[in-house]
Amino acid sequence: MNVERLQVQLRDFAEERDWGRFHTPKNLAMALSVEASELLEIFQWLTPEESQRVMAGPQAEDVKDEVADILIYLLRLTDVLGVDLDSVVAAKVARNASRFPPVDDG
Amino acid sequence: MNVERLQVQLRDFAEERDWGRFHTPKNLAMALSVEASELLEIFQWLTPEESQRVMAGPQAEDVKDEVADILIYLLRLTDVLGVDLDSVVAAKVARNASRFPPVDDG
Amino acid sequence: MNVERLQVQLRDFAEERDWGRFHTPKNLAMALSVEASELLEIFQWLTPEESQRVMAGPQAEDVKDEVADILIYLLRLTDVLGVDLDSVVAAKVARNASRFPPVDDG
Amino acid sequence: MNVERLQVQLRDFAEERDWGRFHTPKNLAMALSVEASELLEIFQWLTPEESQRVMAGPQAEDVKDEVADILIYLLRLTDVLGVDLDSVVAAKVARNASRFPPVDDG
Numbered sequence: 001m002n003v004e005r006l007q008v009q010l011r012d013f014a015e016e017r018d019w020g021r022f023h024t025p026k027n028l029a030m031a032l033s034v035e036a037s038e039l040l041e042i043f044q045w046l047t048p049e050e051s052q053r054v055m056a057g058p059q060a061e062d063v064k065d066e067v068a069d070i071l072i073y074l075l076r077l078t079d080v081l082g083v084d085l086d087s088v089v090a091a092k093v094a095r096n097a098s099r100f101p102p103v104d105d106g
Numbered sequence: 107m108n109v110e111r112l113q114v115q116l117r118d119f120a121e122e123r124d125w126g127r128f129h130t131p132k133n134l135a136m137a138l139s140v141e142a143s144e145l146l147e148i149f150q151w152l153t154p155e156e157s158q159r160v161m162a163g164p165q166a167e168d169v170k171d172e173v174a175d176i177l178i179y180l181l182r183l184t185d186v187l188g189v190d191l192d193s194v195v196a197a198k199v200a201r202n203a204s205r206f207p208p209v210d211d212g
Numbered sequence: 213m214n215v216e217r218l219q220v221q222l223r224d225f226a227e228e229r230d231w232g233r234f235h236t237p238k239n240l241a242m243a244l245s246v247e248a249s250e251l252l253e254i255f256q257w258l259t260p261e262e263s264q265r266v267m268a269g270p271q272a273e274d275v276k277d278e279v280a281d282i283l284i285y286l287l288r289l290t291d292v293l294g295v296d297l298d299s300v301v302a303a304k305v306a307r308n309a310s311r312f313p314p315v316d317d318g
Numbered sequence: 319m320n321v322e323r324l325q326v327q328l329r330d331f332a333e334e335r336d337w338g339r340f341h342t343p344k345n346l347a348m349a350l351s352v353e354a355s356e357l358l359e360i361f362q363w364l365t366p367e368e369s370q371r372v373m374a375g376p377q378a379e380d381v382k383d384e385v386a387d388i389l390i391y392l393l394r395l396t397d398v399l400g401v402d403l404d405s406v407v408a409a410k411v412a413r414n415a416s417r418f419p420p421v422d423d424g
């Protein structure tokens with residue numbers, strides 16, 4: 001995934017539609033949270049086991065749609081904020097590695 | 107960003123900690139939504155204008171942290187579900203382009 | 213509002229529809245969060261000022277609908293958990309009063 | 319529960335702390351959604367069965383706390399919007415009764 005190219009594409013897309021005034025960080029964080037809940041809604045009444053078979057069922061396309069929306073708003077938000085996604089994820093993975101030591105199977 | 111490499115890294119990380127039984131799609135969708143709300147909480151009482159200056163303030167690191175957590179759970183979830191992030195985002199961007207025609211500045 | 217009477221009514225309603233197996237505390241907490249996000253979605257792109265006029269606009273009925281759903285799931289969840297809403301709210305209000313002293317207008 | 323009395327109490331509480339400018343409907347809907355996610359976080363990694371025993375465990379107080387916060391923001395929001403909680407819930411319960419006919423055990 002070329003994050004920067006995607007962000008430029010989404011930025012142009014927003015500008016061509018005069019969406020700039022809507023795309024404050026506050027509103028984009030709301031939109032991201034709303035999309036994450038729409039994804040959650042799909043799993044709401046499923047058992048853990050049913051949730052594992054969701055991509056074989058009638059809501060597979062809805063899952064793809066919501067997952068895409070989440071990434072799109074995450075890319076817009078980090079672009080607007082000037083946050084480098086690659087480096088924050090690398091830093092967080094490194095931090096998690098020291099916070100959660102692996103289980104010793106010894 | 108090398109999505110596949112990151113997903114393998116996060117999958118190994120989860121396996122080394124015996125987290126597999128927690129990482130059902132249902133639980134990962136919940137975790138994603140919870141992290142999106144933790145990001146939202148940062149912006150909760152800010153005006154739209156204040157939200158635009160958040161990276162110059164004391165919560166800049168919190169923003170980076172939450173943004174990273176959101177991407178990490180999104181990568182885990184799509185890995186567990188076998189959803190290809192690149193292709194679903196490309197499909198969604200194409201669909202949006204036909205749904206929302208650009209504003210004519212004529 | 214007669215909380216207990218409403219809870220009995222909602223409990224009977226769920227039982228008559230065999231919804232008991234869906235209404236675990238985990239699922240009800242998810243449903244509550246999903247409904248809260250559907251309410252949030254209404255306000256998503258509004259300015260603070262526009263949000264103040266929402267009941268005079270076309271989404272007034274949607275607001276009422278979501279607000280009702282939130283309370284219904286909150287009543288179901290607290291019924292299932294055996295939590296007394298009246299007493300937890302009274303305790304929280306008392307705690308907030310000592311945490312946040314009033315502004316002195318001198 | 320005396321909804322009106324509680325709403326007056328919470329309104330006075332907000333006024334005495336100069337919170338009026340923060341308590342736009344948009345911000346209160348965000349706060350409500352954030353609190354609902356904090357409740358959800360408690361159930362995040364629990365199995366459905368574990369979620370049923372949550373009030374016997376170490377997070378019982380956290381559940382009470384979040385449940386109270388959700389109701390407090392719901393009361394504030396409906397007060398600010400002028401929405402009558404009692405009547406919207408009664409209307410919704412009636413609507414649900416016709417949408418979801420009971421299961422016939424015959």
